[in-house]
Each structure stands twice: as structure tokens, then as C-alpha cells.
Amino acid sequence: MGLLDGLKEKFEALLGRGSEAGPVGAAFAAEAADAAIVEQVLDPAFLKARLEDVKAGGTGKVPKEKYEEMFAELDRAQASPAVGANPSQGGQAYLPRSPEVSMLQSTITDCITSRVEQLFEPMPPGHHSFGEFLLRETEVFRKFGPCDAGWAETVISQGIADLEGKSGFLDGKAPDVGIANDARLVVVGDWGTGLPAARAVGKEMTAKVAEAKKAGREVHVLHLGDVYYSGWKEEYKARFMPYWPVRSADEGVGSWALNGNHDMYSGGKGYFGYLLKDPRFAGHRGSSYFCLQNSHWQLLGLDSAYIDSDLAGSQGEWVAGKQRGSARKTMLLSHHQPFSDFVEVHPRLLEKLQPAFDVRPVDAWLWGHEHLCCEYGPNPESYLRFGSCIGHGGVPVLLDYEGSGSGERKHYPLTWRATNAETRDEHRWQMFGYAVLDFDGPGIDVAYYDQQGGPAVNTARIE
Numbered sequence: 001m002g003l004l005d006g007l008k009e010k011f012e013a014l015l016g017r018g019s020e021a022g023p024v025g026a027a028f029a030a031e032a033a034d035a036a037i038v039e040q041v042l043d044p045a046f047l048k049a050r051l052e053d054v055k056a057g058g059t060g061k062v063p064k065e066k067y068e069e070m071f072a073e074l075d076r077a078q079a080s081p082a083v084g085a086n087p088s089q090g091g092q093a094y095l096p097r098s099p100e101v102s103m104l105q106s107t108i109t110d111c112i113t114s115r116v117e118q119l120f121e122p123m124p125p126g127h128h129s130f131g132e133f134l135l136r137e138t139e140v141f142r143k144f145g146p147c148d149a150g151w152a153e154t155v156i157s158q159g160i161a162d163l164e165g166k167s168g169f170l171d172g173k174a175p176d177v178g179i180a181n182d183a184r185l186v187v188v189g190d191w192g193t194g195l196p197a198a199r200a201v202g203k204e205m206t207a208k209v210a211e212a213k214k215a216g217r218e219v220h221v222l223h224l225g226d227v228y229y230s231g232w233k234e235e236y237k238a239r240f241m242p243y244w245p246v247r248s249a250d251e252g253v254g255s256w257a258l259n260g261n262h263d264m265y266s267g268g269k270g271y272f273g274y275l276l277k278d279p280r281f282a283g284h285r286g287s288s289y290f291c292l293q294n295s296h297w298q299l300l301g302l303d304s305a306y307i308d309s310d311l312a313g314s315q316g317e318w319v320a321g322k323q324r325g326s327a328r329k330t331m332l333l334s335h336h337q338p339f340s341d342f343v344e345v346h347p348r349l350l351e352k353l354q355p356a357f358d359v360r361p362v363d364a365w366l367w368g369h370e371h372l373c374c375e376y377g378p379n380p381e382s383y384l385r386f387g388s389c390i391g392h393g394g395v396p397v398l399l400d401y402e403g404s405g406s407g408e409r410k411h412y413p414l415t416w417r418a419t420n421a422e423t424r425d426e427h428r429w430q431m432f433g434y435a436v437l438d439f440d441g442p443g444i445d446v447a448y449y450d451q452q453g454g455p456a457v458n459t460a461r462i463e
Helices: 003-014 016-034 044-057 064-079 097-118 129-143 149-164 194-213 233-240 268-274 277-284 315-325 348-359
Strands: 177-178 186-190 218-225 255-259 290-293 298-301 331-336 364-369 372-377 387-390 412-416 421-424 425-428 432-439 443-450 459-462
Touching: 044 064, 044 097, 044 149, 044 421, 064 097, 097 268, 177 298, 186 194, 186 387, 194 218, 194 443, 233 268, 233 387, 255 290, 290 421, 315 348, 372 432
Parallel strands: 177 290, 186 218, 218 255, 298 331, 331 364, 364 387
Antiparallel strands: 186 432, 290 298, 372 387, 372 412, 421 425, 432 443, 443 459
16 A cells, blocks of 8 residues: 555545544554655655656755766666566565665655654644645655755755765774673564564564573674665664664673665764664674674674675675684674575675685675575585575565576575565565574574564574
8 A cells, every 4th residue: 555545544534533533643643654664765756756856946966967877777777677666566675776866765755754744634624625635645745745855955965975975984893792602693684674564573583582581591683784775863763773672781682783785875874873872782892893702603793885795994804814713613794695596796795705715614604685585505605504695674575586687697506485475465575584593502503483473484503
């Protein structure tokens, strides 16, 4: 259901309620304003029309060449059979790799949701027609409600400036944090949408944290990156922090978050300047990469987004040093994937890690970025023994998704892919989910769960 349909349905429910319309409308306004993603903002055609509004009503704060790049990106997206706002338009939610278009999505969403409360002001006596109501509603799409084109252009231009003056990268100060030999690690990726099903995943993760604590087990929670659309501080505050399974730094539960490409679309301001400053994430000590280690394992959390699909600073040398300096088994954790059966992968990440691979193969690697969950067959590459994508935390994906991109791709054997689905409008949508890693001396038991709770949908053992 689109935003217009939802508002119309709620309006019709309010008709005839007289004085009750105000309180009921206000309650719905709060609910709607808290909505994470507006369907139309996932539609490239809608975005292009709004961008034309911004350009026509702006004052030239966004350079002409940036407008041209954004329009070209939206034209490509419209031509793609893989993306759209709903299945009839192409299937997968449109979450662009363009920072500027992601900023446009953030700006429009903020404008629409900030207008909802005004839309539900009580109608004067005798003015209960949906037509009159719609006059106010459509103002959201014509002028972004209280956010006119000039304001929207200012926000986008500031975002571009943030990209050019992005937050500083703290290098060479990655913390080494000891964890128990029987610790539990709860892992979720691409979760920062705030959608109802993503919130359900948050509740299920919270239950797994409580379960571990009740058993006297040390527990940590890890996000593999991406708060949508652009990693604004406001997006963290609305879509991530309220549903994070760790409510307070006093709980004694570790919180860890990798940097993702969407987190960097604000220049990393929300990630570095807000998330890593939260007391729950104090273990990072301001660093976007880190090491968790026990007697048997070293888990190396990498920042593959400060430079997209690459490793900023001395991370490559750091991983190689960890490989040389310890006999512990090594697990890499990153937002971007080292390889994929679904999309083309840029080689820079692997090039930076080649010195580490020259020391010895990596025992395991978990990543997000792709909005699916799968486990690859044993030894999918010479440098890796176990690999799994856990990127299905919060972004809607149709289960007929078979990947995208041009050119030849190497295909990898899958031992499992998450296929639990909800059927809506005759389309099968992948359920959101997460994974639980229970350390057991030199081995790790991995269990994958979905938003509905219940037993694991798949299990694996990493030796």
C-alpha cells in the first residue's frame, strides 16, 4: 500500500467521528511520522520528478554537473528491470549506490513524514471530503510540505559538502578486546531501515541476548553496516538506536557496528559523529575497525566503506600483522563482500588483504551489503574456508532475485540460502533475519533466524 492509499484509508475511517477525529488523527500522525520508509521514495520515476522540482525551485546551490549525474543515475534506474517501488515496477527496492540520490531520498522522506501531523489536523465542520483533504496531502508531493525546493536543495548541497569533507578516519588505534571462549555474538546486517519487520528482528535479537545472559554467557551484538538512506544522525536516531538490542551501556553487553556505504553517504557524520560516540559503542574507542579475540579466535571487524569497497588506512597491513602474530583462527567481518554468486565485486578489498592471505587462509568471513542471507560451500576461495552473507536484516527483497550487474561473474556453490518468505500481493518477499554465533572453544556453532522467532532456519559449524 502506498502512502496515498494508506492516508486515504485512515481518512475514511475518521469520517463521521466528529470531535474524535482530532485525537485519532493525531495518533495516526504519530504512527505515520515514525514510518521508516515511504514507498514512493523507492521509485526512481517519483524521485526524478521531485529532483526536477528541486532544480526548478532551487537557487543553484547544487552544481549543474551534480544534477546531471543524479538525473543520469535515475534514468539508469528507471531503465533497469530489477528496481522499483513495488513488484509491478521491477521488484527490488531502489537503494542507489549514488550518495547524492540517497540524500534526495533522505530529504524527501524527512519532508513527507514531518508533514504528516499537519495533514491530520481536525477538518472544520462541514469539510469532510477526501478531495479537500487531498489538497493538503498533495502539497507534500508538490512542495515537500514545509520543506520547499530551496530547502531541499540546501540539504542536498550540504550533503555533498559533507562527502567532500567527510569525518576523519582514525587509523592505527584499533582496539583489541578480549571475549570469552564461550561468548555469544548476535550478527545482523543492513538492518537500519526501522521497518516493522526490522523492528521484529530487533526484538528477536534482544531475546537471544537475554537468553545468553540468563545462561551466564558473555554476549555481544554486531551490525554489519548500513543505516538508510544516507546515514544521517537523524536516521540513526529514528531507525537504529530505538530498536538496538542493547538498551544501555550498563547492561554489560558489547555493541559493535561496521561502517557501510550508506553510512558514508553523509560523509560518515552519523556513524563517526553520533553512533561511535554513544556509550554502548564505547568499545570501538572511536575506531571503525577493531579486534575481538579469545584463546582460539580473533575476529577482525573491518571498515570497507570509508573508501567504498576498499580498506582505508593501514587495515590491510593490520590484518596481515594479526595473521603473522597469532596462531588464533581468523574471522573477518565486513560490510562489503569479498565475492558473490549474485553480483560483480570490485577487487580492491581483496588486493589490500592479499598480504594477509599470503600468511595463511582466513578461517571465516561474514559480510552484509547484499540484502540476502546465504552460506557458501566449503573453501569457496583459496584464501577462505567458510563464507556467509548476512545482509537481510531490514531491506525488502523479492525471492526471485538472482543478482544484477553486467559482465561475466564467477559462480560459487551455495550450501544454503534463506528462502523463508511472506506472500503479499501474490509476491514472495524474503523475511528479514539475523544470525547467532556461539563460540565453543576452537569451533563456532552458527544459527540463522528470521523475524518470526521460533527454531533456527539453518545451522552450521565452523571449525
